[in-house]
Amino acid sequence: MSSWDNLLEGKVAVVTGASRGLGRADALALAEAGADVVITDILMESDEESSSKAKEYGAIAQVMQSTKVIYSEKTSEEIRDMGRRSVAMKMDVTDVDEVNDVFKKIYEDFGRIDILVNNAGTVDHVSKIEKQNDDLWERDLKVNLTGSYNCTKAVWPYMKEQEYGRIINMASIVGVNGGFGQASYSATKGGLLSFSKSMALEGAKHGINVNAIVPGIIGTEAFKMGNKKMNDRMIERTAFKQPGEPDDIANAITFLVSDKAKYITGVGLNVTGGIDLFTF
Ligand SMILES: NC(=O)c1ccc[n+]([C@@H]2O[C@H](COP(=O)([O-])OP(=O)(O)OC[C@H]3O[C@@H](n4cnc5c(N)ncnc54)[C@H](O)[C@@H]3O)[C@@H](O)[C@H]2O)c1
Numbered sequence: 001m002s003s004w005d006n007l008l009e010g011k012v013a014v015v016t017g018a019s020r021g022l023g024r025a026d027a028l029a030l031a032e033a034g035a036d037v038v039i040t041d042i043l044m045e046s047d048e049e050s051s052s053k054a055k056e057y058g059a060i061a062q063v064m065q066s067t068k069v070i071y072s073e074k075t076s077e078e079i080r081d082m083g084r085r086s087v088a089m090k091m092d093v094t095d096v097d098e099v100n101d102v103f104k105k106i107y108e109d110f111g112r113i114d115i116l117v118n119n120a121g122t123v124d125h126v127s128k129i130e131k132q133n134d135d136l137w138e139r140d141l142k143v144n145l146t147g148s149y150n151c152t153k154a155v156w157p158y159m160k161e162q163e164y165g166r167i168i169n170m171a172s173i174v175g176v177n178g179g180f181g182q183a184s185y186s187a188t189k190g191g192l193l194s195f196s197k198s199m200a201l202e203g204a205k206h207g208i209n210v211n212a213i214v215p216g217i218i219g220t221e222a223f224k225m226g227n228k229k230m231n232d233r234m235i236e237r238t239a240f241k242q243p244g245e246p247d248d249i250a251n252a253i254t255f256l257v258s259d260k261a262k263y264i265t266g267v268g269l270n271v272t273g274g275i276d277l278f279t280f
Pocket of ligand 1: 016017018019020021022023040041042043057060061091092093094119120121122123143147170171172173214215216217218219220221222223
């Protein structure tokens with residue numbers, strides 16, 4: 001029986017979209033549980049190209065870039081301070097060549113890749129279908145859904161070779177219940193749930209478990225930037241009357257990628273504070 005201490009000792013994890021928010025919290029939690037962790041994101045503090053990348057990726061990315069809410073290299077440093085190995089690498093999940101190169105480099109440098117958290121995502125607009133911007137529709141599909149597919153496909157041969165892997169896809173309660181004004185976002189998050197199930201079926205005989213996390217509303221920097229009235233209405237709909245904390249997601253992920261969850265695959269684990277429960 002493995003111990004709950006150092007649950008992920010000896011494991012190598014890669015987190016996408018880890019410059020802030022849930023990705024950063026996930027990376028720190030995995031490291032705290034003993035894993036070496038590679039931070040990846042389009043935004044790096046020291047990268048001069050980050051501002052043009054931010055422009056390309058929309059409103060939230062631009063605000064985060066201009067207000068310096070980018071902690072990719074900082075998070076990596078914090079992980080090294082815990083005594084784990086860590087690097088921060090620039091990786092756009094939509095760029096297939098870059099994704100393949102980065103995973104190859106990680107595998108060569110770290111010797112294995114045990115855990116992939118497909119966290120990178122875009123959630124920066126709400127609009128009814130008549131007003132849905134076509135470019136943002138395409139971007140959401142490219143980042144949230146195809147990005148997770150690109151990273152899964154890139155890491156798959158290494159996990160298959162090792163006969164061991166744990167993949168987490170970041171879905172959303174909106175992907176289960178739908179979301180008013182969230183056509184593109186909900187379609188990508190619903191897609192990730194069925195993608196996770198298909199990959200779970202394919203991965204089982206190779207020791208690869210694939211699960212999804214279904215967050216409700218979590219108080220990340222990005223969430224706090226949203227419309228306050230809308231946020232308050234959503235908070236009111238949770239059973240706890242408060243948003244979740246990034247660690248609530250990170251702790252669920254740490255469990256799901258550990259061997260304590262070795263018989264769990266193909267699930268979407270709700271971490272929603274009961275926002276989805278029927279109430280009147
Ligand atoms: N916060 C919530 O309430 C909530 C709820 C449900 C689901 N989620 C999901 O959790 C994930 C993280 O949410 P968050 O609140 O931390 O959001 P966030 O916007 O703060 O973080 C997203 C991260 O992804 C990165 N990113 C964007 N496009 C990228 C690309 N092409 N390649 C690589 N990285 C890219 C960003 O730079 C950022 O670091 C997202 O997938 C989001 O949809 C969040």
